[in-house]
Amino acid sequence: MLRFIDARCMLGERCIIREGDPNTKEAILELMDRCHIEKAIVYHAMARESELPAGNMALIGETAGDDRFIRQWCALPSYFGEYMSAEDFFDAMKQHHVTSMRLLPKTCGYSLRPHSIGKLMDLAAQCHMPVFIDLGTELTTDESYDLCKMYPEVDLVFGNSGYRENRRLGPILEQCPNFYLGTGNYVAHCGIKLFCEYYGAERLIFDTGLPTGSATAAVSLIGYAEISDEEKALIAHGNIERLLGEVRL
């Protein structure tokens, strides 16, 4: 039986919700059970949408003693003394067993260039910590090439790719070994099979994008893909376990 680890899930109360969506932790856990998703890397809705500092701390409270959730913090380069320095941020992540971080350049309005987030990314490279960022909402696919080239030592996991980016993704995958793609809504016809054929299953990371993405669709995308069981296992949990296993905080 294929077991999954979800690399992109959001917990916590949100402003904009729709009736019927899995808006609570319980609803998300029920969906995870239903889809055999063993664990999920989670970040907090407040950290992404309204109040980054409080959101990161709320995540600790809401996942205390719950081994189904792997904690992820949203990062913010600190200038004018706004938030923790990069060093303090990594110390706090170590203290709270946070094993990955997420970048929000568009939502929080900061530059991805080394003069802005250089310290954060150097520390991520030192700790072998994977860094997560969404295509489309936070940066374009073209910009993801620049990001990979600016920080070659950092494993970068790009979620929310959608199905129209293959002509841009191809060359980036060829040139950037540290580019990993979330499979959540990578729903181009035979997309997973073609990807494995051309660029190998090691670069695909299963994710759902809960609560706004569909977990059932995401697991089916992998379950029914015309690829070998070993490849399915790598995508479903193997690759993310390797990435997280390398983290040395």
Add this chain to the structure above:
Amino acid sequence: MRFFDASCRLGRPAAFGEGMPWQTDEILEIMARCHIDGALAYHIVAREGETQDGNELLLREIAQIPQLQPQWCALPATYDEFLHADALRDAMKENGVRTLRIAPKSFAHSARPYAMKELMGFAAECRVPVFFDYGEAPCDELYEICHDYPDVSFVITNTAYALNRWLGPVLDACGNLYLGTGNYVPHRGLETFCKYYAADRLVFNTNLPTGSATAAVSLVCFADISKEEKELIAHGNIERLLGEVRL
């Protein structure tokens, strides 16, 4: 405390709200009301299209007004439509012009070296401070322009409030960036700036007539910083920059 306005605008705007003080005498009245002794002024005609004609019109309009010093708008000499470096130097020297204002987005030209090398080379060589509104080179473009021309002192104006996360890294990386305080209004904005980056990179300006001079002077007067820092911001820094100009 004496104020010197590092950047305000003269001339009739195409569109303006009733009550906006665009007439030169209205601007002078506000300056007097706000204890602003002098100002660097550029002309709207130069800023909105006819650059060289607007610059000359400015000279005629402020000839009899000692408080106002000319600030010229400038752009690359595409098809010789603007002065080349040498001619610009002579004209500025002759007319007492010591600062330039660029507007890459509004004037529809690139800010990268392949397009602005000659103009910025002149500004670097003669230590002429170059002004531009933040909207003309926002976010990463601000870093690029400061990084591409390290020897030119850039003063950004009309910044409003939403730029600190972009501004901080560039202030760290590039020593040639100065901030016009006109409507830089984050809560305790000047105090935080002075704490992390020092007052000698703040230059008082009003952005008249679109910006409010009364607000601008209040921001400095009531700032929770030392008197020396206020003096530097109010006129010290711009006087130093202008003193370094070698035409």
Add this chain to the structure above:
Amino acid sequence: MRFIDARCQLGRRCVIRENEPVTKAEILELMDRCRIERAVAYHAIAKEGDVKAGNMELLKDTEGDSRFLRQWVALPHTFGEFMSVEELLKGMKENSVSSIRMFPKTHGYSLKPYALGKFMDAMAEHKIPVFMTYNELASEDALYAMLTDYPKVNFIISDVSYREERKLFPILEHCPNFHIGTGNYVVHGGVKTMCEYFGAERMIFDTGLPTGSAAAAVSLICFAEISEEEKTLIASGNLERMLSEVEL
């Protein structure tokens, strides 16, 4: 004076407005009326639909027709979608296709060397000119980056509009491989100024048929305040020289 049009689209396009020419016959009638001898042609389906199918349709539509010089639309070969560079060159040779047109924005790919390095090296090696419209590029800085990333490739950029002079001037100054399609180059005195500052060699006559106006394009050159030699170079000389240099 002999005119050769460097930008003509054949084939049934998606959006057709009343009175616009559509069929090849209608386009030929306009070319005769404006004394345009021949035209470099690409197919509408290659732009709007399936690129490979469109390129094949072009071969059928121009079978045995000396009025049209064949031009293929190219794509990067990602996920095995298009043709490898070798297959493309072989196909061009067999079907006497002498130039390439690209739509980076419409077809959604990057122009940077990491994506098109190999492809552009082949264009440079075989001296194949690459045609593009200005709106397919993100900005003037993107155009400058492309021209400097591939200095040995001749680029013909058309439909540059009349507001871009200050952006194009420094690029023309720094990039000898940058040529402008004159079809919609309606800046007042634009052709004359360009000849004065950069020489007539930098301009290639084109019309943008069937949506562009052939009559306007021809008049722009005929009435330009430049010498007859310069007019001839623009009308056909430059293009003929460029196409004669292609080595397939």
Add this chain to the structure above:
Amino acid sequence: MDFRELVYGQKPFEGVFVFDVHGHIGFEQGSQLGPNDGESMVHTMDRMGVDGICVSFSPGIRGAWKRGNDQTKDTCKRLPGRVFGYAVPNPFHAECDLTPYFEEDLGFRGVKIHGNIQGETPENDPRYAHAFELANRLKLPVLFHAWMPYEVDRAADVASRYPDLNVIIGHGGLTFARDRAVAACKRYDNVFCDTAISSAPDGSIEWLVDKVGVEKVLYGSDMSFFDCIHTLGKLALAKLSDTDKEKILGLNAKKIFDL
């Protein structure tokens, strides 16, 4: 009182009642502004002689509505008599109910509507009706974020349907929507404007007073996003009579806020 002397003497606005009708506390997600907790806001208010302010907790508007209002409640409790609260409704959570915040004096004095950052919900959307009925019943002021002309019109529409509440058009009096704000102020008695804006030319407050009458203009500064200094300075140095300045600075607010 020589207001001009205040500015150049760098003296706080003592001897005049100053009440800020447009305040924010809490983290600003989209850009870094300044210190945004209640205490640092009151520190600046002490320096400037501002007696009181009515605030909403911004992350609660674009995030968890209950946490937001609770944060405002806690701040009002910690700083009684200086910081008052706007309760903020949420159009997506059916269980949202603001009445508990008004059952006893927890410092709440009004309701804040900020539709454009709550999924572009129209300001007069029926899902906000429960908040308008509450405000109408308790005769509360309702502050609208109204930057665009259509937002000002929607605020006016609420004023027309709920005559007992007072609508404050936030920002609208000084932006390019100012003509709509003037029309609304003239048409309805229960519509007012505030002076909260980061950048408006000198002469704009004088223009607004001239068009709608000084009784309709309330001092607001968007503090602690922005510093209140520049709006206070703009008012102090404006070409208005001292009595007009005193009305705008706080006397007008006293009439519609239960202070």
